[in-house]
Every structure is written in C-alpha cells, then in structure tokens.
Amino acid sequence: MTNAAPTTTPRPVPGDTPSDRSLAHRLRADGATSVKIGCEEGACGACTVLVGGEPLPSCLVPAWRHSGPVTTAAEVAATPFGHHLARSLADHGGLQCGFCTPGILVTMVALVESTPSAGVDDVRNALRSHLCRCTGYRAIVDAVVTAIETRS
Amino acid sequence: MNPSVGGRPSSEGRPPAAGSLTEAMVLVERGATPISGGAALMSRAFPGVRPGGTLLDLTPLGLETLAPPELGAGVTLSRLADDGDLERRWPAVSQAARMTANPAVRRLATLGGTVAAKLPTSDLAAALACHGARVEILTRGGTSSLPVEEYWADDAGRGPHLVVGVDLGAPAPGAYRRVAGRHGPAPAIATVAAIRSGNDLVMWAGACGRAPLRVDPTTLATAIPPVSDRRASSTHRARLIRALGTELKELLT
Numbered sequence: 001m002t003n004a005a006p007t008t009t010p011r012p013v014p015g016d017t018p019s020d021r022s023l024a025h026r027l028r029a030d031g032a033t034s035v036k037i038g039c040e041e042g043a044c045g046a047c048t049v050l051v052g053g054e055p056l057p058s059c060l061v062p063a064w065r066h067s068g069p070v071t072t073a074a075e076v077a078a079t080p081f082g083h084h085l086a087r088s089l090a091d092h093g094g095l096q097c098g099f100c101t102p103g104i105l106v107t108m109v110a111l112v113e114s115t116p117s118a119g120v121d122d123v124r125n126a127l128r129s130h131l132c133r134c135t136g137y138r139a140i141v142d143a144v145v146t147a148i149e150t151r152s
Numbered sequence: 153m154n155p156s157v158g159g160r161p162s163s164e165g166r167p168p169a170a171g172s173l174t175e176a177m178v179l180v181e182r183g184a185t186p187i188s189g190g191a192a193l194m195s196r197a198f199p200g201v202r203p204g205g206t207l208l209d210l211t212p213l214g215l216e217t218l219a220p221p222e223l224g225a226g227v228t229l230s231r232l233a234d235d236g237d238l239e240r241r242w243p244a245v246s247q248a249a250r251m252t253a254n255p256a257v258r259r260l261a262t263l264g265g266t267v268a269a270k271l272p273t274s275d276l277a278a279a280l281a282c283h284g285a286r287v288e289i290l291t292r293g294g295t296s297s298l299p300v301e302e303y304w305a306d307d308a309g310r311g312p313h314l315v316v317g318v319d320l321g322a323p324a325p326g327a328y329r330r331v332a333g334r335h336g337p338a339p340a341i342a343t344v345a346a347i348r349s350g351n352d353l354v355m356w357a358g359a360c361g362r363a364p365l366r367v368d369p370t371t372l373a374t375a376i377p378p379v380s381d382r383r384a385s386s387t388h389r390a391r392l393i394r395a396l397g398t399e400l401k402e403l404l405t
Contacts, residue, residue, distance in 0.1 A: 019167050019207045022194055041197040042257040043337065057256050060194040062187070062207075064166040107256070128336055129256035 007050075007069035008032060023049070023066055024058035034074035034102045038131075045130035048103035050076070053114075055107045055129070073102030076109045085109065085147040094143035096134030104130050108144050112151075120145055167207035173316065176208060177290055181312045184208035188215075188226055191253070191261035192269040210314075215264065221320035225264025233258060244326030244345045248279035251330055254337040264315045270304050270362075277304055278358030279328050279345040281366075283321035290314045301356075305363035324349055327403050329396040330359075333383065341384045342392035346400040353404060357393045372397040 008030075024047040027035045035058060038046035042057040049058045050071035058070075076082040085108060086101075088094070095101045104127070111118050111126045118126075123144045127137060167187070170176030180186060185193065188210045192198050210226065217224035218231055220238050232238060232249040239246040252258060252266070252275045266276055267287055277300065286297040291313045300318070303310075326347030332338040343358035344367065353369035360378035367374055378389035 020194060039196070041195045042191060042253065042260070043197075045254075045256060048256060054259055055256055056259055060189075060191050060257065060260055062190050062194060065190070065209075126255065129254040 007071045008075060009067075009069050019062065019064065021063040022059045023051075023061040023063050023070070026063040027058060027070065027072060032072045032074065034072050034077075036099055036102055038099070043131060044100065045103040045107065046100055048106045048129070049073075050106060050110055053110065055110045057129070071106070073106050076106050077102075079109070081112065081147075081151055082109050084151055085144065088143040088147035088150075089140065092139045092143035092146065094135060094140040095132075100130055100132045100134075104132070104140060108147075112148060116148075118148055167209050169209035169212045171212065173213060173290055173314070176210065176213065176314055177292060177312075179206075179208045180314055181292065182206075186210050186268070186314060188265050189228060189260040189262040190265075191257050192265050192271070198269065198271065210264075215316055217317065221323070223263055223318045223320060225262060225267070225315050225317050227263045229253070229258040229261045229263065229266065230255070232263065241323035242283060242320055242326070244279040244282055244328045244347055245276065245285075245320065247328040248275040248343075248345065251275050251328065257337075263318060267300070267303065267318060268315045272304075272362050273339040273359045274304075275328070275330060275340060275343060275358065277301075278343050278356040278364045279326075280318065280320070281356040281358075281364045282326060282345045282347045282354050283324065285321045286319045287315060288317040288319060290316050301364050301366075324354075325404060327400055329399060331392050331396065339383075342378070342389045342396065344393055344396035344400060346397070346404055348404045353401065355397055355400065357389075357397075360389045360393065367393060367397055369397070369401065372401075 024035050024037055036046035038044035040059045042060045047058045048055050051066055077086050107126050107129060115122055123141050184206045187193050187207045215224035215226035218227050218235060220242060229249050229252050266274060280300040285300045287300055287303040288297045324347040328345045330340040330343040332340050340359040342360055346353055346355040355367040355369045357365045357367050357374055365374040365376055372394040378386045380386040
C-alpha cells in the first residue's frame with residue numbers, strides 16, 4: 001500500500017506563453033521548487049513528475065499540454081510510503097548533493113504503485129531514467145529495495 | 153495563429169490542434185511545426201522550436217495504430233518496446249525501441265517524431281531499414297511511402313509533409329546491438345541491426361552517418377565509409393560495425 005499522492009494543479013497558462021515553455025518551468029514558476037531543472041534533455045530525471053500516474057520528465061512536456069493534476073516530489077514525499085522511502089534513502093546514504101533525489105523519489109513511488117513486489121532489477125531499470133553523480137546508484141537501489149521490503 | 157481553415161484556435165498557450173489530416177496538412181504548409189510527444193522538439197539536445205514559432209498539436213488525430221506491420225506515427229516508443237507481437241516477430245525493431253533513450257523519455261517520444269526528427273543517432277533507423285520498412289507521409293498530393301533510409305537521407309527535398317505512419321515490412325528473426333560512450337542511456341556511436349531472410353542475412357548500421365548504411369554481411373564493411381566526428385573516427389566506427397556484426401552473425405546463423 002503506497003497511499004495515493006495528493007496532486008497539484010498548475011495555474012492556467014497565460015495566452016502569450018511561448019509554446020515551447022516546459023511544464024517544469026511552469027511548475028517552478030508556480031512555486032513547486034521540488035521540480036528540479038537539470039539537463040532539459042530528458043536524460044537526468046531531476047524534473048520528474050507524475051502525470052496521470054506516469055513518471056514523465058517535465059522538461060520535455062510542453063506547458064500547454066497538461067492543465068490537469070500533476071504530482072510533484074513534494075507531494076509524493078508527503079505520503080506515508082514517500083516519507084518512508086525518503087527516510088530509507090537518507091539512512092542508506094542514497095543521496096549526497098540531493099539534486100537528483102526528488103525525481104528518483106517520484107519514479108520509485110510510481111514503480112511501487114504499479115509493481116508492488118518490485119525487485120532489484122525493476123529498481124535498476126527504473127533508475128535508467130535518472131542520473132546521479134554522487135552515489136554510484138548502489139546505495140539508492142539498496143534504499144529503495146529496503147523501503148519496499150519494510151513498508152507497512 | 154488563428155487558422156481560418158481547420159484547427160482549433162489557440163487558447164491559454166495551447167497551439168492549434170488539427171481535427172483531421174487535411175486540416176493538419178494545410179497548417180503544415182503554412183509553416184506550423186507538428187508536435188506529438190514533444191521529446192525531440194522540447195529537448196535542448198536537438199534543434200528546438202524557436203520561441204514564437206507555431207506548433208501544431210497532432211495528438212487529437214489519433215495516429216496510434218499498433219498493429220504490426222502497420223504502425224501509426226503517434227505510437228509511443230514505450231508501447232513499441234512493450235509490444236509482445238513486435239518482440240516475437242520484429243525482434244530487431246523491438247530491441248532498438250527498448251534501447252532508445254530511457255524509460256521516461258520513451259513514454260513521451262513517438263514513432264512519428266523519431267522518424268521525422270531524422271536524428272543520425274536514432275536507434276530505430278538501422279533496425280527499420282533491415283526490414284525494408286517504409287515511411288508513410290502525407291503531402292498536398294496525398295499519401296505516399298518511401299524506404300526508411302531514403303527518408304533519413306533526404307534533408308530538404310521532401311517539402312511540407314506529415315509523417316503519418318510506418319509500414320514495418322515482413323517479420324523476420326533478427327537482433328540489434330549498439331555501442332555508446334557510456335553504460336546506460338546515451339547516444340549511440342555505432343549500431344548494427346541484422347535480420348535473417350531465408351538463408352541470407354540483411355545488415356544495416358546506424359549512427360555512422362546522416363542515414364543508415366547497408367553492411368555487407370560477408371565482409372562486415374559498409375560501401376560508404378562511416379562518418380568521423382568528435383565522438384569517434386571513421387576507422388573506429390568501422391571496427392565497431394565489424395565487432396557488432398560478427399556478434400549478430402553468430403547469433404543469427
């Protein structure tokens with residue numbers, strides 16, 4: 001049981017918004033600072049949010065495309081499992097600078113939502129959407145697997 | 153932009169969305185840039201949409217047919233990668249889809265966008281060429297199709313058009329291999345796809361030039377030398393093609 005995350009709905013986009021403005025920039029302009037702007041190429045995963053329950057790199061999503069609910073890392077972290085996973089990441093040294101952590105948190109909560117019995121291979125595959133330059137990934141995998149095994 | 157012929161008018165930052173292919177074609181001829189998933193157009197890694205440029209949202213057209221060999225332009229790479237029929241009957245294409253970018257990008261990126269972007273480093277190009285796949289395009293004159301490698305090679309001569317689908321060609325046993333600068337998602341330096349057609353092998357290389365290059369399955373060489381650029385020399389790429397081609401020959405014969 002991961003407990004559905006609350007969602008945030010971005011404010012309507014002004015009519016003169018450039019059509020190539022990304023959802024990531026729009027969410028940050030709305031105060032959602034847990035959405036990190038990294039590579040803006042969809043490679044680093046720092047800006048990952050849930051749209052319709054799917055983790056997407058919000059830097060590649062046009063702002064105009066989604067006016068509906070979006071779940072950011074801050075909202076994911078406020079759920080019981082999200083908080084449990086964040087605690088596990090801290091306990092296992094699964095972060096150092098922490099810039100990649102919000103996106104990873106979003107992706108892993110979505111993974112457990114879709115695959116409650118996710119194992120090491122599932123976690124590693126999901127991590128392919130993220131770059132972490134501090135940990136070498138092993139501690140992140142350990143933290144996620146432990147969080148899955150010990151969730152209530 | 154507020155088109156007088158077709159397309160819903162823009163509101164709240166949303167670009168016009170075509171209600172039919174005919175409407176879409178009119179807007180494309182007026183210079184609109186078609187957008188579906190947005191993965192290539194929004195990325196800083198690729199030539200992007202200029203601020204103030206006009207986009208045309210293709211998603212309402214529902215070009216999402218996934219009935220191999222017929223594939224709609226709106227099918228996401230994620231759906232391609234997960235499709236069991238594709239994996240069993242067009243394994244080289246399935247493997248190439250699974251090795252494109254990362255899982256999150258594949259949820260956004262569409263087949264049509266991938267083809268229309270004609271990125272030289274595309275994973276799909278060589279795999280599609282192996283099967284003799286054809287790109288289905290719509291122009292003012294109607295619908296037509298042409299081989300994938302021809303579409304990739306032609307930079308400017310096509311004129312205003314829309315990629316509406318891909319005909320995969322005949323199914324065949326096959327496989328796909330790639331080499332990149334690092335482990336994990338990264339643009340390929342060289343790719344090789346091969347299929348078994350009767351007693352013969354058909355082999356193509358990707359990421360070695362603007363368009364995929366045919367590989368002689370006996371010599372494992374390309375008729376046109378691979379390109380040299382900042383990431384690898386022509387000689388290095390030729391060696392990679394031989395190494396990947398050898399692996400695929402052993403696998404498929």
